[in-house]
Amino acid sequence: MACLPNDTLIAYNEDSLGAIEASQARDHLLVCPDCRRSAAAFRALDSILASPSLHTPPARLIPQVMQRLYPATARYTSIFAAMAASLVFLVTWIYIYFDFSRSSLIQALQLTANGTSGWLANIIKAISVVYNAAQAGYKAGQALLNILLPARLGPAVIVGMVLLFSGLLLFALLRPRLKKAHQRKS
């Protein structure tokens, strides 16, 4: 009697033969020691394969993925925060350096408010309150800057802040392209 082909033996071990084929295989195995040996060998192989030894990845694998996924956003946030801070500092410094407090616009508005009534007067009064608060802040800031930075450094500070702001803006805009180029290279 011809021996069973290997795929029949494997399928028999896996219980994937049809009822008739399985019965024929079982009958054959009873009388054929060679096929019994082969079937046992496939069973042994199956049991070894079914319990694979898994490789443990290096400990740095997940932290590096997390670093790649999340701090990217944090780094962007810090870039935009630095940009905002430099912009605020630049505007404040320009305001102080050119002494815009002498502007008569707000004073004119205040005078208009005095001669007006109703909602327009309220709006102008609200603007005046904000203006007064800003002016108080400005004076405090000016006093502080006068102590920290001599007035002659004004243009240098402005140029410095413009350069810083432009640099950060350029970096924020180019960063995704640089990153992609780096990834392609690596």
Added chain:
Amino acid sequence: MTLDEDQVLIKRTLRGERKAYEELMRKYEKKIFSFVIRMVRNEDVAVDLTQDFFFKIYTVMDKYNFEYKFSTWAYRICYNLVIDHIRKNQAQVDSLDDDSVSPRDLAASENVSREDGFKNLAQEETRDYVWRVVDQIPLKFRELILLRYIQDLKYEEIAAITSLPVGTVKNRIFKAKELLKQEMEKDGMLA
């Protein structure tokens, strides 16, 4: 719809919970890394590809369809990533279609023990030996053995991942087992 454990982790990740994604990675890192390293046979490349896989899964997670098992979807992405890498670097690994080289010839080039028969080896050593031989069989058989036994997938799931017909998957796995059995016999383990 009831969500399984993986899907709950995905929902939490999509809500912005970093811990949830870390948990998902921890759950799959060993299986994915084992699959990748046995496919590419280079630890550094395997680390990079596993990291790329987790990065990719995160970036396309919003496209995941909750009607399907996460693992099948993820393994498909992993499989494609690895196959793409292998196709681009064919000189470093054996060809996808190369089944002309016998596992014995390939195994001989590695440190696979030839002197000891399986009968004389402890269970752990036997397992290591068999898996080392698996590492040497042609890729088109190896990938299916890895998906079947490392990822513990059914024939139908493997067919969905590899885009092969179920019959082909079955035949190749059977053929792979024949190759492995021949190796074991040659080493006297099954004598």
